[in-house]
Amino acid sequence: MVKKRSRRDGNALMGWLYATPTAVFVALLFALPLLLVLKMSASRWPLLGGDKGLNFPDNYAKAVQNRFFADSLIFTLKYTILATILLIGLGLGLALLVQESSRWRNLLRASFLIPSALGLASASLLFYVLYSPLAGPLAPVMQRLGLSFLGTPNMALGSTLFLIVWRYAGFYMVLMLVGLQGIPAQVHEAALIDGASRWQQFRRVTLPLLRPTLALSTVLCVTGSLLAFEQFYILTKGGPDNSTISVVQLIYTVAFQGQNDLGVAAALSVIGLLALIVINVAQLRAFRSEGS
């Protein structure tokens, strides 16, 4: 009995020891910054002045009253919906295209995936030059057509989405490929024997069995899009006419560009975090209930 108990205690201690490094990392890199943001969001905290004491809930009121708050929320949601549809759709399409291995298909796989090796900021800078009406290689053509890549709100959004699709479609293709290859060949064979057409196979076999992959991809894509920053910071700077300000860009602007108010920026971050939690929980629940 004593021996059993001491072994159990030993196991528990080992468990603690194994968990401690991760726990320390999580505490230092996640929990502490989160606590700090919460404190900041409840304090008057100018960028150059430091902590000036609690003022809850002033920062939250100011955050909601910011003249770009509603616009940035609507724009971010619009961007997220479009980016998710495009990326998941294209990712699945490309995966189906290169699903089976052959020399040409392997080449296609590699070329779809190559852009994913580039950092988003570097890719955005590349596209900044591509889109530049002054230095870009397409500038003369666009000028003749009377168009500008970043000149109108719709063009700016479209041009940014094109960059994102170029950069991420390959990544989602790989996720989908993994999902597709996890579907046993026998299931397809059985469907074939039952006389299912290709479309019926896709609709009734592939899609339902791909649900876990689709759930993961959607959560990743929605979260990434809601946190969009680099592409807008580099390509559009929120323009033209403040039409492409994403929520994170608004946070950055409030913190570092003009208002220089870390308190209000932190309040915006907390609101964003809560929204993300709600959206992600809702998504996972939706996928789960469909699954059941």
Place this chain on the structure above:
Amino acid sequence: MKGIASLRGGRRAVTAVLAAGLAVVLAACGSNAGTSDTVQAGPDGVDDGSELTLWTRAPLEKQANLLVEAYNASHKNKVKLTVVPNDDYVAKVGAAAGAGSLPDLFAADIVYVPNWVKQGLFKDISANVNALSFKDSINKGHLAAGTDGGKNYVLPFVLDLSMLFWNKALFKDAGLDPEKAPATLAEFAAAAKAVQGLHKDGVYGTATGLNCGGCMVFTWFPSFWADSQDVMSPDGKKSLLTSDTSKKVLGTWQDLWKSGAVLPSSKDEAGPTWTAGFTQGKVGLMFYPATLLSSTPFDVGVAGIPGVNGGASTFVGGDGIGVSKDSKKANQAWNFLNWMMSEKAQVDVLAKNNDVVSRSDLANNSFAAKDPRLVTINKVAGNGKTPVALNFQQAYNATNSPWLTLVRNYVLGDGADLQKNNDQVTAVLAQ
């Protein structure tokens, strides 16, 4: 029992680590920006072989490099220069100020200086500045921007003036006198349309940065000042952009845009390439930074920026520099500042490289005499202004500033919202 004790001990250890970490973070972030103290090092400061750190922003890299190289070559102290991208500068300074890790010396866009001085980011250098025999000749706009409560915190680092530049070859082609500057804003517009009338492939009358608040502040405000009209109240709390002069200045640009005489990329130009069209020889005339005179590769004429009814003015921009609140080598840092204001640095470094001096008593130096354009720039500098407002960045320079909205609505639209947009600028200035 031992196991349970260890378990508790483990838990306690984790809790202790967490608590200690939290205490460190909160203590670091909870400390105030600190208070500025004073520098009193004697007139020349100390040159004892110390290493000094200096930050500046990218647009002034050339001048900063020249000054630092010349100082390092002639002194025991060594200055280590860090150049930060323009858009990231405020964030970097803000983070360092909060953490108490500002460099010994740092430059700041002169329009931000009043705010940064008020926040206590610089040390008081009044005693040393007052001891300078040429104090009255130091550029007044920069000195005033860096003065608070009668105390001096900042000296001019590099002066950047907005001037009217014109491409002499394109002027000649358009039948304009290449040696004569347009005297009014209307003449400026007429010259732009004349160059546009050449219908040369890729050549435009003029250019600007219609998505760059800072560019337009720098190049359009002088047209108001040349007409003796202010853009804001003296206390920097109220915008005055609904005046008749304002309507005429904005109206001129609206007409230029609608007539197609403005480089099309100007519409979306957010700053990074706003001068590139002119530098490439594709633009007839432009309100342009004087610091680029030395790197403009063809023959240009230079004059002050004209007003609606003539006259000329300039925006005395550029950067001011001071000793940071966090510097432990304030006396050595003053040695650099003292040298920087000397004739040796102003004339043999700045003027020699076609840059503007920040002391009026040195305006007519031997290098300026060789290039009459430099004399013009130095002369116009005396009529120029440096606007002072605590919320300048937010009201004008920020990427989504109300000033940017005002200009775009007027120039690219019909200007119907001028009053409303002006009120938005005032709302930010008055905060």
